[in-house]
Amino acid sequence: MAFREYKIGSRVFGLALGGSMCITLFFPSFNMREAVSTEIALDKQLTTGWDAGWNLSDPFMQGSNKPVRVWLESEGQYAYVYPAGTRMPNAVQHPDNLGAIVEKLSMEKGQLAKAAEKGRSNPDGAVFLIDIDQDSKQPYIEYATATRGWNAADVLNAAADENVQHIGAGKSMFVREGCWWCHTLLPEQTQDWQVFGAPPMLGDFNGESPTAFGSDRKGPDLLHVGSRNASREWMMLHFFNPRLVQPHSIMPRFDYLWGSVDADGQKIDFDKWRADYTAYRAGQSPVPPDVPVPAKDSKARALIDFVLSLK
Amino acid sequence: MFKYLFAKNEDIPAGSSAIFFGFSSIVWFVIGTGLGSFNAAKLAFPDFVTGNEFLSFGHMRQVHVHAVIFGWISMAFAMAMMYITPILGNTRLWSEKLGLWNCFLWNLGLTLGLTVLWMGLTSGREYSDFPWVIDLYIASCMAIPLAVNVWMTILTRRTQGIYTTNWFFAAATFMVIVVFVVGNLPEFFHLTGLTEAYLTWWFAHNVLGLWITPVAAAIAYYTIPKVTGNPLYSHRIGHLHFWSVVVFYSTPAAHHLMSAPLPEWLKSFASVEGVLILVPAIAFVSNIMLTMQGKWNMFVENLEVRFTVTGCLMAIPLNMQGGFQQTRAINWYIHGTGWIVAHAHLALLGFSTFLEAAAVYLGLQTLMKRKLYSLALGNVHFWLLLIGFSTYWISMTIAGLIQGAGKIYEVPYIDVVIAEHPYMIARWVGGTMVFVSNIIWLYNMWMTARAGTTVPAGRMPHEMAYER
Structure with a gap:
């Protein structure tokens, strides 16, 4: 049987797709190479x-x-x-x-x-x-x-x-724990100026990987969070259980990043903490239990260092 | 399946790989939507399950996304290709053995990849989250064997020309390899900064535009003419659809980063091209709707037609949103809000899932020569899926508009979170309905294989009456 070989079609296809790649990949690469690090x-x-x-x-x-x-x-x-x-x-x-x-x-x-x-x-x-x-x-x-x-x-x-x-280790935690699924690092070029600060400029990312801009905002933008709130204690409470400082927050608890011991080398009793917290939420205790200070080499400390570095 | 992996190719029954791909895709759909329902519960009730790193939202969110894209959608595509491509070429699949190995390696690789993601080991790039080692596996053991099988089946066809569906299958299997390899270049060669950010969204956009959308549409080009018995309304409109996908849909990637410091000419170009995706969209929807002429009773009576036409109808709001929400005039309001989440689910859970579900229903019944076990359960699946999805889509669209309003009126973010809470609960309810509907579907298909009425050669399953 005489097969149609689609000679013209396949060449036009190559031309069309190649043209698209040229416009969306090759041409922008010249602009991007011109970016000078800030x-x-x-x-x-x-x-x-x-x-x-x-x-x-x-x-x-x-x-x-x-x-x-x-x-x-x-x-x-x-x-x-x-x-x-x-x-x-x-x-x-x-x-x-x-x-x-x-x-x-x-x-x-x-x-x-x-x-x-x-x-x-x-x-x-x-x-x-x-x-x-x-x-x-x-x-x-x-x-x-x-x-x-x-x-x-x-x-x-x-x-x-x-x-x-420990900002580098903290950025790894930011990526691993999926903070960027809800918090963008990309204030927008319009109305976000007032609340979340200036959008990033050309040259602000050279050499950074991953940029982790995020796309789906379920919490505030964090690119300049360290300028809005520089309190290490607030961050510590917030990461351990966000409802301690913001009762309506839907952020997950990151208490597991504390590891097994606190800054003094004492073992952290998570079960007791949860029981005390449940009692506090039920109105049986006027104050919530104390949040342990994270150890020097803990993941929580690194993550707090990273977030506070976002000026 | 395992007994055929080392059998001679000619000893493997025709359609085996399509059947295994079909059942695998349904299982991954159950897993993926189950994870989605679990994640949605955490957004509605943040203290739902806490204290375990592996059950935290940040670890499970991307597992849901990749289980659905690589497990459900792409395996259902592979199923459709291994079922439809040989039929349209009047031949057998080029290699059933390669197809079975492909299915085996696909399940293995996806299990491995999702485990790695679950542990938090990620490249940190949305939609290309898999570490580059897994990316190499996906390209070499999942995408390339599928493309080889589809291409060789088309090349060894016993028809003179190639039908519309097979143009799309051939082009998409080729384009997805290009997109996958180029999109992951930042990981292979450690490209950084703005290049990394742009290529992340170049990949994310093109995997939708050059893989998911065209393959889903190609499936409708087969199922509607096949089941209704009407010939495709216009081959020439199909041409318009195909070429406008290749030319327009491969270019608007930059519209995902309208707020990033990309070149302004690139953003403007992407935005104009983004509106032009309405050309393939209108061509596709009108072609399918006009093919339905005189057979609209089947939209009510036939499950596969109902799934396909519903999917095509969802392409209308999908593309009206997609075409216009990326323009500067609208993007600033809804970017990064739940609106986009709703839009993404309209594309993947609405439009594409309904078209694929029809292909999996039709393909498994035809290849196993068994009529669907229970039409009632099929109807329950359809309505639960549709109502669950609609609940999800409407609630997330409203939540997105609230977020957008909060953004421009500079409302403290926590007030936006409080205002969104009822819609987060609705999202969880809708997602759970989708999950439940898929469990019913899996049971129905399993029972079809075991106890479905036999369909004689040369008959369509829907032509048969139930014996029970």
Whole structure:
């Protein structure tokens, strides 16, 4: 039987689909490559590290192998500390993602190329800073291990615990626990200005992965939540049981992120807490039970650090 | 199934893979809607089940979405392809053995992937949540074997031309592989920032536009002419539908990120192309409605026709919403609200599910040569599904409009949450009705296989009278 071979149809199909791909993928790539990192983007990239979603350096998403941000009292700025073995941030292997000016400054003034020489496994640890170039007013990354001889372990040892922020591990918790199913990180370009703050600008995301914008809002936008509410205690109560601070909240309880012991090393008795809370809700007790303070290395502490960092 | 995995291809009865895909899809539908009902209960009553990480909303929400998309919808598509493609080519499926392996690997991979998601191990990208290792498995063991089987069946057909349904099947199985691989490039090559965000929504949009919508429509192009006995109203309108899907539906991805700092030309282009999806939509709906001429009694009397026409009718509000809600004039009001959740369920649980359910009903009866066990249970399934879905859709649309109003009047967010509460309860009730209807369907199909009246060769199941 003489088959129809659809020669014209298949070629037109290739042309049509190829044209679509060209317009929606190839052309926008030129615009996106022109994005130059802002200071916000550098901070996000250096606090998150290589990736906050599933990746081989944190296969069970425990928030391991993540950098920490340390507030340096003496310098009046943050240091981004990558302990030995922590995978380097994206900018080290792919500095062109920073945008032309920031890449040039980071390479020349920040000596970022020396971090790339260490390899992505980062055997000795690394410390980064964000500086502003006085001439161009552009931010850039400084590889302080090369420029100032700073050692990751020394910076960490010198810092008080309240100045250490586990933001990278917290972002992993934000992704793993599905916070982004109800909270967007994308104030809209219209009416959200008044309540949730300025929408993100071009260049605010370079090097961030995943961006976790979210699409389905069932709670407030969180991109600037740290500016609206900077209380660590409020966040602690709210994560343990949101109904403690907001009786009408539909947010789930994240008490399981506390782990088994609190900040003093005492075992947390969740059953007793729930029984006391039920009694409080039933009006049998005038005050709710105390919420345990999360331990230094707990998932809850990391998540609170991340949320408070969203300025 | 297992005894056929290592049998010779010619020893495997024709239709085996379609039957296994069909039953698998119904089982995943029960699981997926059960998870949906559970999640909805948590939104209505936040202290419903607490204290367990694996029963928390954030861990289960994406399991529901992926069980439904990859389990129910895509496996029902695979079932329809393995059933319809050979019939329209007047031949047998190219390889039943490949089809059975495909079904086996699909169930295995989906179980594995959903377990991984359940643990919270996710790429953090909506709709492409699976880690890249699972993505590679999905591409190589699920999508590509299906495409090979469909393409080889069409190439070895014993008809001169290719019918409309098979154009869509061939094009969609090819396009979904392209979309899946390109959409997951950020994970394979660690692309970051705005590129990652854009490709996330490029994938999410195109998997709907180039996989779910065209394949669901292609199924209707088969079931309506087949069951009513009317020829397709217009082959040429089918052409218009096909080409406008390829040209218009592959381009509006950026309209999902109207508030992100994407290039403005791209957003404007996407928005205009987004309105143009009305071209394939109107072509499709009018073609099916006109094919029904003179047979509208079957809309009442025949279960498969009723499912298909209901699905087609739902394509009208679906595409009117889809075409216009993404324009800047409307998007700012309803973006990120429950309106979008309602719209997504109109596409997947309304339009596409009703068309697929018809194909699974028709295909399983035809291939097993058994008439549906109970028409009454079939009717209960239809009405529970329709009323449950409508309850869900209406309540979430209202909730979305409340959210939109709260947004522009700068109402404290907690007041929006309080105002939405009754609609969250309605959503849970509607979702639970859908879940219950699918349990009934699974029982009905199981009993059809075991105790359905035998359909002789050359007869359609609906032509047979019940013997009981």
